[in-house]
Structures are given as C-alpha cells and as structure tokens.
Amino acid sequence: MPNNIKVVIAGPRGRMGREAVKMVTDHDGMQLVSVIDYKNVGQSLDQVEGFGYLPESISIYNDLDICFNETSPDVLIDLTTPETGYRHTKTALLNNVRPVVGTTGFTSSQLDELTNLAEERNIGVIIAPNFAIGAVLMMKFSQMAAKYFEDVEIIEMHHDQKLDAPSGTAIKTAQMIRENRTSKKQGHPAEEETLEGARGADLDGIKIHSVRLPGLIAHQQVLFGSGGQLLTIRHDSNDRASFMSGVSICVETVMNLNTLVYGLENILD
Ligand SMILES: NC(=O)C1=CN([C@@H]2O[C@H](COP(=O)(O)OP(=O)(O)OC[C@H]3O[C@@H](n4cnc5c(N)ncnc54)[C@H](OP(=O)(O)O)[C@@H]3O)[C@@H](O)[C@H]2O)C=CC1
Numbered sequence: 716m717p718n719n720i721k722v723v724i725a726g727p728r729g730r731m732g733r734e735a736v737k738m739v740t741d742h743d744g745m746q747l748v749s750v751i752d753y754k755n756v757g758q759s760l761d762q763v764e765g766f767g768y769l770p771e772s773i774s775i776y777n778d779l780d781i782c783f784n785e786t787s788p789d790v791l792i793d794l795t796t797p798e799t800g801y802r803h804t805k806t807a808l809l810n811n812v813r814p815v816v817g818t819t820g821f822t823s824s825q826l827d828e829l830t831n832l833a834e835e836r837n838i839g840v841i842i843a844p845n846f847a848i849g850a851v852l853m854m855k856f857s858q859m860a861a862k863y864f865e866d867v868e869i870i871e872m873h874h875d876q877k878l879d880a881p882s883g884t885a886i887k888t889a890q891m892i893r894e895n896r897t898s899k900k901q902g903h904p905a906e907e908e909t910l911e912g913a914r915g916a917d918l919d920g921i922k923i924h925s926v927r928l929p930g931l932i933a934h935q936q937v938l939f940g941s942g943g944q945l946l947t948i949r950h951d952s953n954d955r956a957s958f959m960s961g962v963s964i965c966v967e968t969v970m971n972l973n974t975l976v977y978g979l980e981n982i983l984d
C-alpha cells in the first residue's frame with residue numbers, strides 16, 4: 716500500500732496517543748504529518764521527551780485551523796478528553812479532515828450533532844468507543860446472548876486516571892444489548908438504595924457498575940443470569956497496543972466513508 720494517508724494525531728503525549736504515534740509512523744500506508752497538543756507548541760515532537768525515536772521531525776500545533784492549513788492531513792486521530800475531542804471533531808469536519816475518534820464521553824446530543832454535521836459536509840467520521848477487536852466481539856456476543864437472557868448487568872473496570880464513567884464501551888455494550896433484549900428494569904421492582912449509587916448507572920434498565928483502580932487498564936464483564944445458570948462474557952485489554960489494529964482499520968476505512976459511523980463493529984466484516 717502506498718504511503719498516502721496523511722494523519723494528524725491529537726493527544727500525542729497521552730497513553731493512547733503515544734501508541735498511535737508509534738502505529739502511524741510504523742505503518743507503510745500512513746504518514747504522520749503533525750500533532751495537536753497544547754504543550755510544546757512550535758517545537759517538533761522528536762524534541763519532546765519520549766519521542767526521540769521518530770524518524771523525522773513532526774510539528775506540534777495547538778490551533779487546528781493553522782495545523783490543517785499548513786500540513787493538509789486526510790485524517791485526524793483524536794485521543795484526548797471529552798470536551799476537547801468533541802471540539803476537534805467538529806473543527807476537523809468543517810475543514811474536510813476525516814476524524815477517527817477514540818475519545819469517549821460524548822453526550823448523545825453531541826453524537827447527534829456530529830452525525831448531522833458529517834451528513835451536511837458529506838464526509839466520513841468514525842467514533843469508536845473501543846478499538847480492540849476482542850472488545851468488539853465481547854459486545855457482539857453480549858448482543859447475541861441478550862436474545863436468550865433478559866437479565867443482565869455490566870461491570871467495567873479501568874485505571875483510576877480515566878475521566879469518564881461509565882466507559883464508552885459499557886454504554887455501547889448496553890445500547891447493543893438493548894436492541895435484542897426485552898425491556899426490563901434489572902433488580903427487584905421494589906428495591907431501594909440505602910447508599911446512593913449502590914445499584915450503579917442505569918441505561919434502559921441495564922445496570923452498569925464502574926470500578927476505578929490503579930493496576931487496571933481496560934476490562935469489562937457482562938453477566939447474564941437465568942434460573943440456575945450464569946453466563947459471563949469478559950474482555951481484558953492488558954496493553955494499549957491491543958487498540959491499534961482497530962485504529963489502523965478505522966483510518967483506512969474512514970477515507971471511503973461519507974457519513975458518521977459509531978462503533979467499530981459497523982465496519983468489520
Ligand atoms: N476507543 C478506544 O479504544 C480507547 C479510547 N480511550 C479514550 O481515549 C481518550 C484518551 O485516553 P488516554 O490516552 O488514556 O488519556 P491520557 O490522559 O493519557 O491522554 C490524553 C491526552 O490528551 C491531552 N490533551 C488534553 N487536552 C488537550 C488539548 N486541548 N489538545 C491536545 N491534547 C490535549 C492530554 O494532555 P495533558 O495530560 O497534559 O492534559 C493527554 O496527553 C479517553 O477519552 C479514553 O477514554 C482510551 C483507550 C482506548
């Protein structure tokens with residue numbers, strides 16, 4: 716494949732951003748042309764501690780319009796924070812740069828707004844709450860199981876530096892389960908919390924419990940209960956490299972899209 720997809724990465728110093736910088740610079744079909752950060756602006760990334768291995772100097776920008784104008788990327792990979800990621804995605808669409816967004820924590824009205832903007836601009840965008848193929852399978856298997864098990868709760872477990880709760884993956888899993896599940900509020904109809912939050916978050920009756928601890932990376936189990944049996948579907952990301960094949964697929968695929976796709980499962984065979 717020719718070295719022809721020009722990529723800009725937002726959040727290059729972050730846990731995911733660093734892996735993405737590595738993935739793009741090692742990829743024969745992609746070229747890293749710039750990065751977006753609010754630190755070290757005006758420098759090149761190889762002057763920043765930890766990025767010395769980069770083969771060529773990559774400029775750091777804060778202003779997206781200037782970055783897009785000077786480096787003409789095809790694709791923006793955003794791995795930042797919910798507020799920043801939303802702003803970046805909008806600006807990219809307005810500049811005809813195709814966003815691949817891993818950042819989680821967007822509200823449903825933000826997702827609707829971005830869907831409309833992508834349609835208006837006739838330009839592709841992929842928002843994937845989880846880029847790990849195993850996590851996508853966990854979500855799909857859970858969706859399949861929901862046809863036979865209406866009683867389900869989700870436990871997601873992440874490192875304690877995570878800003879959003881519940882995780883984007885847990886929300887997406889519940890949304891996919893909801894499509895196949897007879898609607899039901901989980902738990903006893905008369906149950907009461909004696910300590911607020913004890914029963915977790917609620918997405919259409921599906922309970923989501925969020926655990927945050929140092930030592931964890933990204934883990935989720937989906938528990939289906941039925942008379943005398945329990946089905947547990949679990950996925951663990953023990954290394955952020957687990958997300959990178961999904962990022963790579965999204966960068967290649969977004970080049971041929973002209974609408975917003977929410978979820979990696981929608982572009983995998
Ligand atoms: N879709 C997926 O598969 C995955 C998604 N994620 C999501 O990706 C996002 C990033 O996660 P992670 O890498 O762990 O987080 P980190 O906190 O490690 O990285 C986020 C980076 O974004 C930087 N940043 C913050 N604001 C801006 C800004 N205005 N412009 C440019 N950069 C900015 C931060 O800088 P500073 O720290 O100096 O503020 C930091 O370097 C999260 O939303 C997370 O939920 C994570 C893993 C997998």
Ligand SMILES: O=C(O)C1=N[C@H](C(=O)O)C[C@H](O)C1
Pocket residue numbers: 819844845846873874877878881882883884885932933934
């Ligand atoms: O913040 C993280 O780390 C992760 N965030 C994503 C999410 O919110 O689902 C994906 C993965 O779980 C790691």
